[in-house]
Amino acid sequence: MEQLDVAAGSAPAQSLARRGWRAPLALKFALRDLRGGLSGFVIFLGCIAVGVAAITGVGSLSLSLKDGLAREGGAILGGDVSFDLAQREASGAERSFLAGAGRVSSVVLMRAMARPAGQLAGEAAGQAGGQSAGNVAMVEIKAVDGLYPLAGTISLEPATSLADALSERDGVFGVAVDPALAPRLGVSPGAEIRIGQGRYQLRAMLTKEPDQLAGGVGFGPRVLMSDAGLRASGLLQPGALAHFVYRVALGQAEAPASDAAVEAFADRARAEVQGAGWEIRTRKNISPQFSRNLDRFTQFLTLVGLSSLIVGGVGVANAVRAYIARKRTTIAILKSLGASGSRVFAVMLIEIMLVALIGVALGAVVGALLPYIAAAAFGDLLPFPLAPAIHARPMFEGALYGLLTALAFAALPLGLAHDVPATAIFRDAIEIVASRPRARYIAIAFAAAAALLVSALILAGDRKLTLIYAGATLAALAALRLVAFLIMRIARKLPRARWLPLRLAIANIHRPGALTPSVVLSLGLGLALLVALVLIDNNIRGELKTAGAGEAPSFFFLDVPSARADEFSQFVRQKAPEGKLALVPMLRGRIVELKGVAAEKAQPKESAAWALQGDRGITFADAPPQGSKLIKGEWWPKDYAGPPLISLESQIADGLGLEIGDNVAVNVLGRSITGKVANIRKIDWRVIGINFVLVFSPNTFAGAPYNDLATLSLPGAGAAREMALARDVASAFPAITSVRVKDALESAAAIVSQLASAVRGASSVALVAAILVLAGAVAAGQQARIHDAVVLKTLGATRGRLLTAFVAEYVLIGLATALFGAAAGTAAAYGIAKSVMNIDFTFFWPQALAAAVAALLFTVLLGLIGTWRILGRKAAPYLRDL
Incomplete structure (x- = not known):
């Protein structure tokens, strides 16, 4: 706010002291200051609006999709x-x-x-x-x-x-x-x-x-x-x-x-x-699995949006610090008129939250309109019915997250306004005041952060996932802050460089008010996310290629009549004598009861719930299937003739709470068969062969009609050879269905690619927030750098030498951050691949290196854009103010 406006629009100092600092008056001053426009809050608004738009948009799209499915449920289900x-x-x-x-x-x-x-x-x-x-x-x-x-x-x-x-x-x-x-x-x-x-x-x-x-x-x-x-x-x-x-x-x-x-x-x-x-x-529950997957994906994308808000919170803090620096003279005038530090904080906080409210409104409007935009642009291409509508809940969630994030990250830098002295009117505008806010403002920041976490836990469907995600985010922020501290500490301890631009660059890295913490936080978190996504995507694709090339069979043959199994085997061995053929009986059955409790009433772990949804492939065998390893119990004798026995896969047994001796009822061909769990197997699902969650003792299905499932491995066979064999089998055995595994893997890879694209698109919101924060950090440091450049120019430094020094600074900070981001992203990808997806992990260093180099170049480019504007300023106006 302008100094004259403050003086003219307020009572004398004695009157202020007598009347106290009532909330309406604080609001009046905040609104008056905003008359000057929002030019200093562009990055602030962008950080808040992007995160709120992501959260609101994801929630609105999900609810619009659910409404569309509910509205068209009868047509989709067929009744x-x-x-x-x-x-x-x-x-x-x-x-x-x-x-x-x-x-x-x-x-x-x-x-x-x-x-x-x-x-x-x-x-x-x-x-x-x-x-x-x-x-x-x-x-x-x-x-x-x-x-x-x-x-x-x-x-x-x-x-x-x-x-x-x-x-x-x-x-x-x-x-x-x-x-x-x-x-x-x-x-x-x-x-x-x-x-x-x-x-x-x-x-x-x-x-x-x-x-x-x-x-x-x-x-x-x-x-x-x-x-x-x-x-x-x-x-x-x-x-x-x-x-x-x-x-x-x-x-x-x-x-x-x-x-x-x-x-x-x-x-x-x-x-x-x-x-x-x-x-x-x-018609209201067309696909329970689809609904669960939609809820999971929605929650994941909401957490991604919340990540973008948290990353953007760093930009909020930078913008608030710059705002306090711009308003030092105004703060000093208010204190000269009798305002206390707490009352100044109240004015500044109201103004910041009003700006945050504008960003929240922008983000909420954009997010609420996203279903309409999606329907207009992709309505004919979407495989799901979409019913666009304005949904209040996601708008409320986005607004709540946005305002709490703004408060949590703005409270600490705003607290510095409390200790700006009245004498700052007469002192250098770049003088640094208290570097640490008072305890009350720290408490406000922590209370807002706690409220943000509690809100996420209350509104989230999976509280365990939210807690893990929150813990990982806090750990990442703490680690990045530690990295920034170490970079500054190492720069401070380095020996004095003889080359002047390098000496200036190192000094800028650890100087008070340096860009290092902001750059490390924004760039490091965004790069870690990008590297993790890239490596996970490449590992999934690599797993599919590896399976297609070696471990997987060339064909699955479905519906091989058991009466013609020998004839089929002879035919295939004649056509492909070098191939390896395997046949096993296969039926379809649905688990209907666990330990005497109906499957609908069971409460399995989420990882095993799919086993109770619909029918599953089952088989019977007198020996453990290849690719299985017994970890509990014993296999039945080959001549076993007693009550039905079951061999169960280990993860499903754990997820369903089953142990050796428990009863499981399976409906097969309209008949409910109850068997006792005799042993538990661990299956290596990465080997794409014949294996089943449920294996029964052979006597269970004596006399029951069944067909065989066959696999054929043709090492080194090309596509032409495989297609010729598929034609031969289709002609000689029209009832048998040939599934070429490479085609199935290509279909799976296409689905994975679409999901990866969706995740990358959603995660790009966090990257956009990181870019905004990085731009805000560069902008926030411009005022101090202008004074540095003016002093150095006065002492004889050329524009080229200053430019070289600034480039060296950005290269050093960006390189250190890129190395940490790549390492953190690799660690996250490794953990997800090994613990969540249960696949082998390969470090695709070219992709990780490319992401790190891209981040480094972007940091340097963005720094140069800001630096070029600084170097073009005339020295005289600034020298007069010193």
Whole structure:
């Protein structure tokens, strides 16, 4: 505020003392000072606004997505309630129960191989050299009845009715397919293809599938056919890996059932049809796993946003220090008029929090509008329905975090205003006053920080994760502060350099008011985050490449009929004599009971909860599977004929609270089988082979229909050889599905890449905050550097020599910080890779080095930008003020 404004707008000193310093008067002075604009608070506003926008935006997007899923839940699920059975159709009694509640539509989901119509069964054997013409592709079949879809609409190109597109004409059924299938098979729309023993015509392209999300992630193009068309393929054999899904629409189309009625029917189905072993989902809970993953991802991104606020807090502290330096004369005038240090602090605090409130408002508005921006820009590309809306909770969370962060980081530097003496009016503007605020202001800062932590714990879904994250953040800040202290201490102890620019640079590093702490905090934390993300990303990709190159088999073969297992083995060994083939029986089952407690009521650890969600692959064996190591109990004898015994994977056993001797009930083919845990195995999941969480004693499934799962390793085989073998198997055994592992790994790598891009994009918010802090640190130190440059110029220093000294300073600080940031990021990546992801860690030094060099160059560049402005100032105006 201007000195004259203060004097004219206030009473004499005696009047101030008599009236006291009431809050309205303090607010009046703060508002008057803000009339001059916010030019000195640009970095401050940016630091607060970026963090608040990130937190508000992430929360708003998450809630908009949940609203979209809830609004379109019936269409996505395909009805009000869905019942999923593995490897068996619903019985007559079960169908009658469902039909008694409303309209029922059935869907069958399974994988198969598609090939051009000219590639007939057994044709491959007659091909010269064992090579068959044409392409093959694994497809995701969805066979539907005449009522499909019960909810939502399906879109075909060219526009036609679904019944017409899937109807039978002259013994050939029609199919609607993903547009990617025709080019993959090398055929044109309208052509015929073969799936299993059936012939199908590509009559339409599938452009919109309302219940696509309910089917989960697919590894092949979708093929939509009629139920009769699927049965004509011959694929629905006993033991085939098929899912039979029954969707029920309650009420009428014009009067849909309420949410309460939907949940009541689902509860009645669980109670009255016991032992069915079906997975029940409602339109309000389409995918429990997806909802949990969305909540986790939202919390992670919120913590990233909170990190950006904490990093930005350093910028807030720098901006407040610069503000106090600019207002020294004003503070001195207020004290000359009778204001106490506490009252001056109150005025300054109100002004700072008003500015913070502006930043919070900007960030909250931008974050609240993010769902609308996402819907407008990517609405047609998003695989999820988005319902943009203004959500109060994320705006409140963002505002709360923003204001508490501003208070926590502003209280300490504002406390220095308490001890600015009235005589500062007559003294040099750069004189340093008390370097440590009083205890009351330290208490305010710690109280605000504690309130920030408590708020995060109350608002967070996973308090353990929040505590770990908060602890790691505090440890990182403390470590960075220690690094800054050590850098300054080492610089102070270094011998006197003979080269003048280097001597000036070293002096600037440890001088009072040096940039070192701010640069180390902002650059170090941002670089550590960047290096950790880069190394984790590269290690995941490296793990996938390693598995694809050596440890993983070349193929998985699904649905190998047990009756033709020997024939299939002979065929494969004839086509690939150098290959290593392994077959094991495979069924699908769902855990329904643990130690006498229903699975729905169990409370597993989060790491093992997935084992109770849906059906799992199970097998039976007379010896431990390869890649497994017994750690508890003993394996059963080969001729064991007693009650069912179970071998359980160690992490799942721990997560479900199971020990040797505990009972586990698994529903297989509609029959609930209770077995006793006989042993616990540790599995090396990094070896992509045949292994199962649940292995039963062989006598358990005597006489039960099942198919085999096979793997084939072809070391050194190229893509052409593998594709030729896939064509041969598809022609000779149409019911067997070939999964080329390299294709599956590429799909997994694509998903990992998308997730990594999303995480990097979200984490870039913290990097933006770090950049703002770094820019603010450089700007905050300009005033002192101007005086240094003026004095040195007066003593004969040239612009080039000063520039060299400043560049050397930034290089030294940036290099030390880059080394620490790279080391800290590497340590974080190592811990996450080994402890969280359970993968081997490789130090990709070129990527870490590139990030460190980029940070170093950026620091130097940003410093040069600020320095160039300093060196261009005229000396005379500043000499007159000295």
